Amino acid sequence: RCVANQYAHNFNAFITPLSRAGPWLDRVKEADVRKEQGKPKSTVDGRLISIKDNICTRDLPTTCASGILDQFTSPFNATVVNQLEAAGAIIAGKTNLDEFGMGSNSINSHFGPVKNPRRDSSGEDLSAGGSSGGSAASVAADQCYASLGTDTGGSVRLPAAYTGTVGFKPSYGLISRWGVVAYANSLDTVGIMGKTTANVRDIFDILNRHDPRDPTSLSISSRSRIQAFLQTSHSASRLTSAPLRIGVPMEYNVSELTPSVRRAWALSLAHLKQQGHTVHSVSLPDTKHALSTYYVVGPAEASSNLAKYDGVRYGTRAEGPDGDGKPDGYLFSNTRGQGFGQEVKRRIVLGTFTLSADAIDNYFIKAQRVRRLVQQDFDAVFTAKHPLLSEQGADKIAKENDVDVIICPTAPSSPPQLSDLMNKSTKKSPLDAYVADVFTVPASLAGLPAISVPVTVSGEKDAELAGIQVIGQYGDDQLVMKVGEMLE
Numbered sequence: 447r448c449v450a451n452q453y454a455h456n457f458n459a460f461i462t463p464l465s466r467a468g469p470w471l472d473r474v475k476e477a478d479v480r481k482e483q484g485k486p487k488s489t490v491d492g493r494l495i496s497i498k499d500n501i502c503t504r505d506l507p508t509t510c511a512s513g514i515l516d517q518f519t520s521p522f523n524a525t526v527v528n529q530l531e532a533a534g535a536i537i538a539g540k541t542n543l544d545e546f547g548m549g550s551n552s553i554n555s556h557f558g559p560v561k562n563p564r565r566d567s568s569g570e571d572l573s574a575g576g577s578s579g580g581s582a583a584s585v586a587a588d589q590c591y592a593s594l595g596t597d598t599g600g601s602v603r604l605p606a607a608y609t610g611t612v613g614f615k616p617s618y619g620l621i622s623r624w625g626v627v628a629y630a631n632s633l634d635t636v637g638i639m640g641k642t643t644a645n646v647r648d649i650f651d652i653l654n655r656h657d658p659r660d661p662t663s664l665s666i667s668s669r670s671r672i673q674a675f676l677q678t679s680h681s682a683s684r685l686t687s688a689p690l691r692i693g694v695p696m697e698y699n700v701s702e703l704t705p706s707v708r709r710a711w712a713l714s715l716a717h718l719k720q721q722g723h724t725v726h727s728v729s730l731p732d733t734k735h736a737l738s739t740y741y742v743v744g745p746a747e748a749s750s751n752l753a754k755y756d757g758v759r760y761g762t763r764a765e766g767p768d769g770d771g772k773p774d775g776y777l778f779s780n781t782r783g784q785g786f787g788q789e790v791k792r793r794i795v796l797g798t799f800t801l802s803a804d805a806i807d808n809y810f811i812k813a814q815r816v817r818r819l820v821q822q823d824f825d826a827v828f829t830a831k832h833p834l835l836s837e838q839g840a841d842k843i844a845k846e847n848d849v850d851v852i853i854c855p856t857a858p859s860s861p862p863q864l865s866d867l868m869n870k871s872t873k874k875s876p877l878d879a880y881v882a883d884v885f886t887v888p889a890s891l892a893g894l895p896a897i898s899v900p901v902t903v904s905g906e907k908d909a910e911l912a913g914i915q916v917i918g919q920y921g922d923d924q925l926v927m928k929v930g931e932m933l934e
């Protein structure tokens with residue numbers, strides 16, 4: 447069983463691993479019996495699924511890789527954890543991440559950095575991507591069958607690209623966020639990581655349900671309305687074998703793309719053409735503003751969400767008077783000063799600033815406007831209009847050059863070396879990590895489904911891997927996975 451490998455290699459993928467012996471072993475045996483009888487509970491019955499440590503579990507701690515929650519265990523399970531357990535899956539430990547999901551390399555962790563199970567050709571340790579780097583490493587190293595991560599601005603897709611696994615971010619609102627520790631509510635989604643798109647789809651089908659406890663979970667009636675709408679907007683044929691129209695956004699063809707990423711992109715397009723699909727260049731002009739918009743909206747929401755970790759309501763409490771001590775010695779400031787890491791503090795300061803009275807118009811409000819433009823960019827190129835803006839949708843006349851899905855790289859380059867990221871003298875600025883998200887944040891801002899699949903290209907010495915991303919219209923999750931599967 448793959449769990450055996452969990453102890454063979456240590457990539458620091460887990461903050462809380464599954465104990466070697468435990469009641470879960472009996473549950474695997476029970477599932478085996480059910481399978482023998484031909485009555486498995488689901489496709490994941492008895493499978494080990496690891497969970498990112500910002501998703502609440504009753505039986506294991508939930509630390510968010512933060513010093514401030516290092517002693518925290520939730521009194522309840524997140525809805526997604528209950529759904530997986532009801533389907534017979536076994537929670538295979540809690541995976542390492544960037545603190546509260548903030549980062550792109552899984553090095554901003556109170557529990558140390560995650561190592562990518564793949565190394566570069568000189569044997570150097572590589573970044574596993576972030577923030578769901580532990581989830582990605584646990585899947586890549588066969589320490590579990592699949593993993594749940596979270597994707598706010600690319601945190602499932604980027605680690606998938608770096609580790610050679612599949613990472614899927616569904617449309618916003620399809621999978622419940624109840625019990626998922628909030629980073630930026632309007633962007634947060636639960637994402638799924640696996641070895642293949644087929645595995646990911648099986649898990650998506652279990653989790654893709656309305657949850658009355660999550661106010662942003664799409665209602666049952668909206669779900670059926672969206673599906674009916676997509677059926678009539680060319681989707682019927684798109685789910686059969688009719689040729690697809692594939693969009694290639696010109697704005698993603700930036701000079702920073704490394705040769706292997708560029709080759710993987712070209713290969714993927716050639717492969718789809720060979721299968722009879724057609725490739726069309728499209729323009730998403732507001733892409734260039736997406737990254738800066740994301741880094742205004744994300745930290746603004748985070749600064750508000752993280753206010754509750756004060757050592758009183760939540761969090762590991764630091765010593766200090768709660769009233770009339772020295773100005774810098776209060777319980778709140780000590781707790782937050784000691785509990786949060788550098789990157790989280792940076793985001794809190796940034797978010798507090800952009801929401802402040804003097805700055806809000808110029809930053810937060812403007813970012814909301816640009817966010818809408820990014821969404822409209824996508825809407826303008828897809829054959830199907832956004833199903834939730836259905837007045838527009840009803841009148842939408844498909845233009846000749848509309849496309850069914852968009853294909854682009856997941857990240858501009860291959861994983862950086864860990865030593866480069868951690869070494870004080872070569873230490874990169876935070877902006878370097880932000881830039882890795884340039885191709886993932888547009889779909890997050892627009893709430894669209896996107897998947898990253900590994901594509902192998904033969905490099906100078908040995909085969910190189912790059913992640914290729916498929917982005918679809920809101921609600922078109924099945925089509926996105928279908929195209930992802932074609933590229934595997």
Ligand code: GLN
Nearest residue numbers: 547548549598599600601
């Ligand atoms: N790297 C991005 C950030 O730091 C994405 C994080 C995420 O999706 N959780 O915000």
